[in-house]
Amino acid sequence: MPLLDVQDLRVDLPVEAGTLHAVRGIDLSVERGEMLCLVGESGCGKSMTSLALMGLLPRRARLSAGRLDFDGESLTALSERRRGQLRGRRMAMIFQEPMTALNPAYTLGNQLCEAFLRHRLGNRRQARERAIELLERVGISAAAERLAQYPHQLSGGLRQRVMIAMALMCDPDLIIADEPTTALDVTIQAQILRLLRDLQQEMGTAVIFITHDLGVVARIADRVAVMYAGEVIETALTQALYANPSHPYTRGLLSCIPAPGKTPPGSRLQAIPGVVPSLVGEVEGCAFRNRCPLVREGEVDAARCEHTPELRRLTGDHQARCHYAEHRAATRVAQPELSP
Amino acid sequence: MTVSTSTTSRASRAPAAGGRARALSEVPLPPTAWSRVTRKVFGHRGLAIGLAIGLVCVGLAVLIALFAPLLAPHDPYFQDISNRMVPPVWHDKGSWTHVLGTDKLGRDYLSRLIYGTRISLTIGLVAALISGVIGTTLGVLAGYFGGRVDAFISYIITTRLAMPVVLVALALASLTGGSLTTVIVLLGLLLWDRFAVVSRSVTQQLRDAEYVYAARTLGCSLPYILVREVLPNIAGALIVVITLEMAHAILLEATLSFLGMGVQPPLPSWGLMVAEGKAYMFFQPWVIAIPGVALFVLVLAINLLGDGLRDLNAPGGRH
Amino acid sequence: MGTFIVRRLLVALGVALTISVVSFMLLHLSGDLATSIAGPEATAEQVAQIRVEYGLDRPIVSQYLDWLGGALQFDFGRSYYYQSTVIDLIVERMPITLTLGGLALGLAVCISIPLGVVAALKRDSWVDRLALLFAVVGQAMPSFWFGLTLIVVFAVTLKWLPAAGSGGLEHFILPAIALGYYATPAMMRLTRTGMLEVLESDYIRTARAKGLSTTSVIFKHALRNAIIPVVALAAVELGFMLGGSVVIESVFSLGGLGQLAWDAISRNDYPVVQAVVLIIALFYIVLTLLADVANAALDPRIRTR
Numbered sequence: 030m031p032l033l034d035v036q037d038l039r040v041d042l043p044v045e046a047g048t049l050h051a052v053r054g055i056d057l058s059v060e061r062g063e064m065l066c067l068v069g070e071s072g073c074g075k076s077m078t079s080l081a082l083m084g085l086l087p088r089r090a091r092l093s094a095g096r097l098d099f100d101g102e103s104l105t106a107l108s109e110r111r112r113g114q115l116r117g118r119r120m121a122m123i124f125q126e127p128m129t130a131l132n133p134a135y136t137l138g139n140q141l142c143e144a145f146l147r148h149r150l151g152n153r154r155q156a157r158e159r160a161i162e163l164l165e166r167v168g169i170s171a172a173a174e175r176l177a178q179y180p181h182q183l184s185g186g187l188r189q190r191v192m193i194a195m196a197l198m199c200d201p202d203l204i205i206a207d208e209p210t211t212a213l214d215v216t217i218q219a220q221i222l223r224l225l226r227d228l229q230q231e232m233g234t235a236v237i238f239i240t241h242d243l244g245v246v247a248r249i250a251d252r253v254a255v256m257y258a259g260e261v262i263e264t265a266l267t268q269a270l271y272a273n274p275s276h277p278y279t280r281g282l283l284s285c286i287p288a289p290g291k292t293p294p295g296s297r298l299q300a301i302p303g304v305v306p307s308l309v310g311e312v313e314g315c316a317f318r319n320r321c322p323l324v325r326e327g328e329v330d331a332a333r334c335e336h337t338p339e340l341r342r343l344t345g346d347h348q349a350r351c352h353y354a355e356h357r358a359a360t361r362v363a364q365p366e367l368s369p
Numbered sequence: 370m371t372v373s374t375s376t377t378s379r380a381s382r383a384p385a386a387g388g389r390a391r392a393l394s395e396v397p398l399p400p401t402a403w404s405r406v407t408r409k410v411f412g413h414r415g416l417a418i419g420l421a422i423g424l425v426c427v428g429l430a431v432l433i434a435l436f437a438p439l440l441a442p443h444d445p446y447f448q449d450i451s452n453r454m455v456p457p458v459w460h461d462k463g464s465w466t467h468v469l470g471t472d473k474l475g476r477d478y479l480s481r482l483i484y485g486t487r488i489s490l491t492i493g494l495v496a497a498l499i500s501g502v503i504g505t506t507l508g509v510l511a512g513y514f515g516g517r518v519d520a521f522i523s524y525i526i527t528t529r530l531a532m533p534v535v536l537v538a539l540a541l542a543s544l545t546g547g548s549l550t551t552v553i554v555l556l557g558l559l560l561w562d563r564f565a566v567v568s569r570s571v572t573q574q575l576r577d578a579e580y581v582y583a584a585r586t587l588g589c590s591l592p593y594i595l596v597r598e599v600l601p602n603i604a605g606a607l608i609v610v611i612t613l614e615m616a617h618a619i620l621l622e623a624t625l626s627f628l629g630m631g632v633q634p635p636l637p638s639w640g641l642m643v644a645e646g647k648a649y650m651f652f653q654p655w656v657i658a659i660p661g662v663a664l665f666v667l668v669l670a671i672n673l674l675g676d677g678l679r680d681l682n683a684p685g686g687r688h
Numbered sequence: 689m690g691t692f693i694v695r696r697l698l699v700a701l702g703v704a705l706t707i708s709v710v711s712f713m714l715l716h717l718s719g720d721l722a723t724s725i726a727g728p729e730a731t732a733e734q735v736a737q738i739r740v741e742y743g744l745d746r747p748i749v750s751q752y753l754d755w756l757g758g759a760l761q762f763d764f765g766r767s768y769y770y771q772s773t774v775i776d777l778i779v780e781r782m783p784i785t786l787t788l789g790g791l792a793l794g795l796a797v798c799i800s801i802p803l804g805v806v807a808a809l810k811r812d813s814w815v816d817r818l819a820l821l822f823a824v825v826g827q828a829m830p831s832f833w834f835g836l837t838l839i840v841v842f843a844v845t846l847k848w849l850p851a852a853g854s855g856g857l858e859h860f861i862l863p864a865i866a867l868g869y870y871a872t873p874a875m876m877r878l879t880r881t882g883m884l885e886v887l888e889s890d891y892i893r894t895a896r897a898k899g900l901s902t903t904s905v906i907f908k909h910a911l912r913n914a915i916i917p918v919v920a921l922a923a924v925e926l927g928f929m930l931g932g933s934v935v936i937e938s939v940f941s942l943g944g945l946g947q948l949a950w951d952a953i954s955r956n957d958y959p960v961v962q963a964v965v966l967i968i969a970l971f972y973i974v975l976t977l978l979a980d981v982a983n984a985a986l987d988p989r990i991r992t993r
Contacts, residue, residue: 541714
């Protein structure tokens with residue numbers, strides 16, 4: 030039984046022009062101790078998905094799901110109180126903006142210990158000990174003194190380490206990390222990524238890592254789900270996805286990444302032309318067809334793309350939402366290096 | 370930094386004046402103002418109601434003030450001792466000859482109320498204009514030059530804020546012998562603080578704007594830059610402050626007159642009417658209720674107008 | 689931080705001195721004091737005698753320095769009307785005004801903050817609209833008229849509370865309501881705006897992600913940050929209310945500083961007027977200083993700079 034089992038998750042937001050279908054029926058499953066990467070451009074619904082899983086959607090948002098099970102328990106059936114007991118205790122979240130995600134009015138110690146105390150995992154002394162232990166584990170020196178400091182006294186990288194420690198305080202089964210490295214400098218990014226990967230393996234925590242950067246994915250993920258316009262359009266084990274990207278969008282994303290040694294210096298980096306379709310109102314047919322190179326170059330029968338494709342199983346775990354997933358484009362994709 | 374705390378706090382009497390000023394400088398008013406008005410007014414019901422009530426009431430008050438001699442059924446100064454304290458028409462003993470009754474000297478209350486509109490509006494408008502000129506000049510200079518000029522003007526603003534307005538106005542009005550003109554000038558000289566605070570902060574942001582910089586590099590003269598480039602862009606913010614200060618001046622005049630140091634009898638100032646009715650309020654509460662309600666409605670309408678104008682200027686509406 | 693405090697104190701001191709000049713000049717600029725003290729029936733000789741008696745024949749600067757020297761030792765001279773020193777009058781009346789101001793502020797805080805919080809939490813609901821209406825009405829209500837209306841309703845018609853005069857705490861209730869309502873709208877709106885802003889912030893989402901209870905999210909995480917500017921405003925509002933007490937005290941015949949000042953103004957009792965203006969201004973200056981201190985104390989970003 031997977032730790033998290035999601036089927037047909039939908040999130041709708043009422044907006045002035047009608048209803049915005051931010052998430053349009055996605056299926057996800059996360060095994061214990063697994064790291065799943067959710068990849069997509071901004072606005073593809075990946076953040077909405079994470080908020081839906083945490084139960085933190087804005088009040089006006091409407092959620093529906095065929096199945097939304099966490100450790101065998103249906104989240105949609107839980108009372109708000111039970112949900113609160115789960116949140117922070119068994120599923121924790123790390124946010125994108127370390128500069129604003131910590132409350133400026135309280136010390137780090139206060140904010141670190143808060144969830145631990147709230148979920149009655151021990152007394153103040155134990156909370157403090159665990160906070161120090163975790164701060165040291167995430168690579169913060171002089172941890173005991175840091176507890177008395179305020180967020181503004183720390184750099185962005187340090188704050189994100191604190192956020193990670195905070196998520197780990199209650200030893201959760203699942204951590205959702207929503208673009209945790211996007212706001213950081215490149216060197217810090219690498220450190221934080223390695224830290225997350227190490228901790229995840231050490232503690233056996235399942236992680237849903239949300240990013241728009243396929244380069245990051247290759248270095249940390251066990252499995253990848255690529256999202257486009259509120260749907261999962263391709264999912265596979267990381268190796269398989271990079272070896273054999275089957276959806277034209279995934280191939281497009283991969284070709285956006287310069288590969289050292291393979292992309293000739295001075296060559297133009299590829300970008301996917303066109304824009305994401307509006308998700309206000311129903312989307313008919315393949316959401317990607319207006320930008321699809323296969324359609325544009327007339328390699329496939331565009332009429333068929335007017336019909337909405339299903340997420341189809343190609344081989345083993347590899348699934349894609351494209352009528353022509355088996356069609357091999359003439360242009361081979363340069364593969365980024367997989368991290369050791 | 371004295372100025373920053375005390376002035377923001379002071380400005381919050383006009384809620385979030387700082388925020389308003391910021392929002393305004395981002396959205397220069399002139400070209401699309403009307404389209405924004407129509408869109409906001411028709412797209413936003415709550416806002417439209419407030420603004421519409423404000424506009425209608427203020428418009429009515431202006432008309433009443435302009436046509437007071439035509440509208441007033443009696444001479445507001447004519448005393449008729451045999452007809453003292455006649456109650457208003459809805460009262461058992463009321464009559465249609467004196468719709469709102471008469472006061473302790475037998476003067477027609479409705480006529481006095483109508484002529485009182487002139488006093489309140491004149492005071493509000495002229496005092497707000499005087500203080501607007503003073504405050505805006507100080508604020509623009511402080512905001513544009515910064516440095517020592519700013520420090521000095523900020524100091525003046527802080528000092529002005531520390532003075533208890535009502536007390537100082539009372540003392541000065543008492544010394545100068547309270548006539549309509551002295552009260553207007555006095556209020557004009559005292560109520561410039563909000564103009565200065567708002568125009569200072571807006572000008573500070575404008576100072577480094579592209580077009581002001583361009584004008585400076587083109588060698589435009591200083592007065593030209595201030596009047597042609599800076600002033601039009603703070604106009605939106607100033608219009609809002611004018612409405613708020615009008616309301617403020619009207620309330621203060623009524624207060625001074627109520628305390629006997631403002632406009633002197635027999636002028637029909639609403640504040641004075643409340644003061645004259647005070648002795649009778651236990652048995653004939655309408656003598657203070659009528660001028661009080663008039664004052665309240667006028668000030669409320671001007672405030673609603675100001676709030677509405679501010680929300681039109683601020684993107685995102687009421688926050 | 690240190691230089692900041694020193695600069696702040698220097699400015700406050702300068703403002704206090706400037707105000708002392710203003711409140712001194714206030715009454716000397718507007719005509720011949722000796723004539724107005726002597727009254728309209730006085731002969732030229734009497735006026736001349738008064739001029740010498742009150743030291744009005746000396747240069748204005750030396751008159752000011754004398755007055756300031758006295759003021760620094762709380763000696764504001766003698767009242768022209770009462771047979772006592774100005775400082776005795778002030779000390780006697782001050783407790784009434786401070787009680788009134790304190791009660792009014794307490795009332796305003798107790799109403800405006802909960803109301804602002806609820807309005808923000810239930811944005812655009814009927815509670816929010818009622819709160820807005822309450823604020824808009826409060827801003828437009830002439831305080832002297834509101835005071836009279838309270839008297840007519842609660843003292844005359846319902847006979848619940850005394851209409852006027854000073855005495856026990858019951859005499860303060862109506863005046864405190866009248867004065868407190870004056871300060872409520874601004875504080876209510878600031879609380880509401882602050883809460884709306886804070887509730888949108890990332891750290892509130894973090895707090896919710898920890899599974900904290902709604903109470904804890906609202907009070908510990910949101911209100912704590914939204915309240916900082918409101919505390920500063922409250923201090924400043926108290927300053928304004930002390931200045932505005934002249935109106936309310938005369939409506940309710942509450943014999944505090946405000947009424948003392950009003951009586952003194954009517955009687956051309958200049959030493960008293962000068963002293964009250966200066967003292968109320970000093971209160972305001974100290975309160976704005978306290979507002980800054982409160983800001984720093986509540987906001988670690990300022991405190992630990």
